[in-house]
Amino acid sequence: MGFLYSQLFVTPAYPTRSFAGETVIVTGSNTGLGKEAARHIARLGTSKLILAVRNTKAGEDAKKNIESTTGCDPSVIEVWSLDLSSYDSVKAFADRASKLQRIDVLLENAGIAAAKYSQAEGHERTITVNVISTFLLALLLLPKLKATARQFNTSPRLTIVSSEVHGWTKFPEGKQPTDQIFPTLDGEKTANMGERYPTSKLLEVLVVKQLAPKLASSGVTLNILNPGLCHSELSRDGPLFLEVLKFFLARRTEVGSRTLVASAAAGPESHGKYMHDGKVDESALSPFVRSKDGEAASQKVWQALSDILEKISPGLTANL
Ligand SMILES: NC(=O)c1ccc[n+]([C@@H]2O[C@H](COP(=O)([O-])OP(=O)(O)OC[C@H]3O[C@@H](n4cnc5c(N)ncnc54)[C@H](OP(=O)(O)O)[C@@H]3O)[C@@H](O)[C@H]2O)c1
Known part of the structure; x- marks a missing residue:
């Protein structure tokens, strides 16, 4: 009911905070919610905006489109290559980004x-892109985010x-022993592709719940969000069910992007929290995430993921 109410009757506030x-x-950010969030952030005066995309031609088109609609200076937006299905690409991106003077937002x-089932880097592709590489990039860039906090007295x-x-x-899969969670997600015979996308989004929430306390005094605000359908x-x-749901209920892409921008602009009060309809709203988290079983699964998932991340980039979790 909360989902229907939100989709049908709530419109997140139009972003106004300056960047x-x-x-x-x-x-x-070449398309979809990322592109519309980037457009807001350009409009709100950011000094440097990096469109991190796997298709740089599409990224250049997005840059031109955002410049033409916001009037932002052509020096503001840069298009950088990032393919989350390749750890080498994630590492190369992070190396380059670590040389920036500052990073105020990693969205x-x-x-x-x-x-359909396919693999990237030895894991089921959705798990690689949505979960493993997402947190690989986050942890690789944490030192720069922390340094930005210190040097510029910001969050x-x-x-x-x-x-x-x-x-x-x-x-x-969360009921498996810790070292079997990812193998069960990854196996062609054991992967439940019907629930794969929701599972990947749940894994993101469970991992953020574990990372937030570790970053409590880092100066970095970590938050997670739901843009709505x-x-x-x-x-x-x-x-197909997603297409059908969208036909009846979906928000315009720009409207959905407002919660991305609200979260990218949020202060320490959002640390470790879930943003929904443009605001912090932990009550919108699933009952499972808020349960004892959810906490136990969260600990196991983080343990399993941190083992994977350490193999990809030894010493990485020391960045926390
Ligand atoms: N739309 C919704 O209803 C909805 C609801 C809740 C949450 N979300 C979340 O919102 C986020 C954005 O989704 P969207 O709805 O805007 O979808 P979208 O229009 O498909 O955009 C997804 C973006 O991710 C990029 N991408 C995909 N695989 C990548 C990879 N291996 N490396 C780097 N970039 C990659 C895509 O690049 P290409 O264009 O090159 O494929 C595209 O720029 C996702 O995390 C999604 O889970 C969406």
Whole structure:
């Protein structure tokens, strides 16, 4: 009922907070919610805006389109290559971004909703893109976010785009022993692709719940959000039910992007919290996430993910 009410009767506030002087990275910003969030952030005066995209031609088109609609100076927006299905690409992006003078916002928006099984980097692709690489990039850039906090006496935001649908799975994989959670998610015979996208969005929430306390005194604000069901290209490879739901209920992409911008602009009061309809709203988290079972699953998932991240980039979790 909350979902229907939100979709039909609530419109997140139009973003007005200035991003002047700030450096902002938006992943997956050539289209969809990421592009509309980038457009708001450009309009709100950011000094540097990096469109982190896997298709740089599409990124250049988005840059031109955003410049033409906001009038922002052509020096503001840069298009950088980032493919979350490749750890080498994530590492190369992070190396480059670590050389920036500052990072005020890392808005991790890129994601997929694949209906068919395939692999990237030895894991099921949705898990690689939406979960492993998303947190790989986050942890690789944490030192820069923390340094920005110290040097500029500010509170940089690390913002993860999740979804309402994190509550639309029972997550049976979470009942596995810790070291079997990802193998069960990854196996061609054991992967439940019907619930894969919701599961990936749940994993994001569970990991943020574990990371937030570790970052409590870092100066970095970590938050996670639900944009609501929105028109975008997300269901291009996804389940048909998403298309049907969208037809009846979806928000305009720009309207959905407002919660991305609200989270990217939010202060320390949003640390570790879930943003929904443009505001912090922990009550919108699923009952499972708020339960003891959810806390136990959260601990196991983080343990399993941190083991994977350490193999990809030894010493990485020391960045927390
Ligand atoms: N739309 C909704 O109703 C809705 C609801 C809740 C949450 N979300 C979340 O919102 C975020 C944005 O989705 P959207 O709806 O705007 O979908 P979208 O229109 O499909 O945009 C997704 C973006 O992610 C990029 N991307 C996909 N795979 C990538 C990879 N391997 N490396 C780098 N970038 C990659 C896409 O690039 P390409 O254009 O090159 O594919 C695109 O820029 C996702 O995290 C999604 O889960 C969406």
